[in-house]
Amino acid sequence: MADPGARFRERVAIVTGASRGIGRAVATQLAAEGARVVVNYRQAAADADAVVAAIQAGGGEACAVQADVADEAGVRGLVRAAAKRFGRIDVLVANAGVVRDQLIGAMTLDQWDAVIQTNLRGPFLCIREVLPFMMRQQGGSIVCLSSIAADRAGRGHGNYVAAKGGLNALVRSLAVELAPKAVRVNAVSPGVILTEMSERVRTLAGDEILGQIPLKRFGEPADVARAVCFLASDEASYITGQILHVTGGYGL
Amino acid sequence: MGPDEQRAHPAVPVAEVHQKVREVVAKSLELKLDDVTLESSLFDLGAESLDLLDMAFLLEKEYRIQFPRADILERAAQHFREEDLVVSGVVTPLGLEMLRRGMPELDPTKFRPGLKAIDVVKMISVGSFARITVRLLEAKAEAPRDCPKCGAALVESTVMPELECPSCGEIVPLESGDDILLRDLTELFKQSQAES
Numbered sequence: 339m340a341d342p343g344a345r346f347r348e349r350v351a352i353v354t355g356a357s358r359g360i361g362r363a364v365a366t367q368l369a370a371e372g373a374r375v376v377v378n379y380r381q382a383a384a385d386a387d388a389v390v391a392a393i394q395a396g397g398g399e400a401c402a403v404q405a406d407v408a409d410e411a412g413v414r415g416l417v418r419a420a421a422k423r424f425g426r427i428d429v430l431v432a433n434a435g436v437v438r439d440q441l442i443g444a445m446t447l448d449q450w451d452a453v454i455q456t457n458l459r460g461p462f463l464c465i466r467e468v469l470p471f472m473m474r475q476q477g478g479s480i481v482c483l484s485s486i487a488a489d490r491a492g493r494g495h496g497n498y499v500a501a502k503g504g505l506n507a508l509v510r511s512l513a514v515e516l517a518p519k520a521v522r523v524n525a526v527s528p529g530v531i532l533t534e535m536s537e538r539v540r541t542l543a544g545d546e547i548l549g550q551i552p553l554k555r556f557g558e559p560a561d562v563a564r565a566v567c568f569l570a571s572d573e574a575s576y577i578t579g580q581i582l583h584v585t586g587g588y589g590l
Numbered sequence: 591m592g593p594d595e596q597r598a599h600p601a602v603p604v605a606e607v608h609q610k611v612r613e614v615v616a617k618s619l620e621l622k623l624d625d626v627t628l629e630s631s632l633f634d635l636g637a638e639s640l641d642l643l644d645m646a647f648l649l650e651k652e653y654r655i656q657f658p659r660a661d662i663l664e665r666a667a668q669h670f671r672e673e674d675l676v677v678s679g680v681v682t683p684l685g686l687e688m689l690r691r692g693m694p695e696l697d698p699t700k701f702r703p704g705l706k707a708i709d710v711v712k713m714i715s716v717g718s719f720a721r722i723t724v725r726l727l728e729a730k731a732e733a734p735r736d737c738p739k740c741g742a743a744l745v746e747s748t749v750m751p752e753l754e755c756p757s758c759g760e761i762v763p764l765e766s767g768d769d770i771l772l773r774d775l776t777e778l779f780k781q782s783q784a785e786s
Binding site for chain 2: 474
């Protein structure tokens with residue numbers, strides 16, 4: 339059972355893209371701190387079920403809900419399922435993201451759209467749908483997963499950096515827009531984290547990047563999850579509109 | 591016709607709606623209930639656009655309705671050519687007529703030639719919200735209540751402004767407030783065309 343003094347006791351959190359990687363670590367950490375967690379996934383049903391099972395085995399509460407965050411009806415269904423199951427929504431972690439790397443001159447429209455739709459339109463749709471709940475509850479916390487790629491020039495992922503740069507701008511603007519209703523909006527910007535998504539870049543340029551990370555290691559998903567949980571919690575009640583870098587000092 | 595005299599579908603508890611809307615406005619703006627009357631201008635009460643959205647969300651939950659998201663001129667502009675309604679920021683004679691007919695709870699003498707579009711928002715009163723709420727409840731009372739898939743009687747969702755089928759699980763969205771009010775405006779427009 340969750341510690342009765344846990345930060346997220348009685349709170350309900352939706353984590354998008356929670357079947358793997360950083361999303362899974364965030365869902366698990368939130369649950370360990372008392373949150374009832376909606377584990378969203380798009381395709382990896384078995385992985386999402388495993389996350390739910392792990393949370394339940396630890397005495398936590400969670401359910402898996404399939405939805406593509408780029409799909410309006412799907413997001414509505416996700417929020418509907420969360421509200422039906424748990425009755426409220428306190429935390430949204432907009433984590434779901436995809437990569438479709440390609441040099442811009444060779445990038446297809448499908449590659450561009452897939453990344454913009456999931457990584458930028460997805461957070462917009464999720465935020466819009468949870469807002470009625472958060473505003474009626476007179477408060478809530480939204481944490482978006484950005485990326486250090488938004489701040490660093492790099493080749494071969496123009497779609498991804500545009501989406502994440504847009505996401506950072508969205509976070510800052512929404513922080514101001516929603517502050518009067520006590521809804522906080524922040525982002526965590528991870529560096530290179532040991533997930534499937536970063537496997538390609540680590541294979542191609544791992545040693546070179548490692549040499550530029552002052553803390554001399556790649557990040558663990560749990561490193562990011564702890565930062566997300568901090569921003570989502572009341573401990574960050576005076577923090578909004580911030581992009582918190584979890585990079586081991588990479589890019590400073 | 592003021593909001594208190596609004597004739598509504600018999601299933602719609604108008605007096606209760608008026609009270610509830612005042613409560614919602616007071617809650618959202620952190621005011622005393624006595625300071626909020628149906629005639630109060632929301633602008634004068636200090637409401638900003640986010641507060642209007644907050645009030646809409648609260649009323650949506652209370653009554654399971656889908657509040658409009660666009661203001662009256664935006665709504666009208668979706669259907670009519672915008673230049674017919676507003677020119678250089680000033681409401682046209684046709685636009686004034688639409689407002690006069692579309693917002694009957696407001697003092698008609700306020701819709702004078704030269705009215706700026708931006709000032710229309712300032713005229714929205716607590717009564718405007720009550721009137722919209724009553725209209726949406728009327729539309730809901732008249733909407734079909736059978737599941738389009740299996741024919742079972744639909745029930746209102748406990749979590750969102752939509753209907754659901756207890757038998758087959760089908761979700762049936764409520765007609766949006768924007769669509770309902772746009773339909774009303776279109777009707778008003780036809781009437782005003784016929785009269786002129």
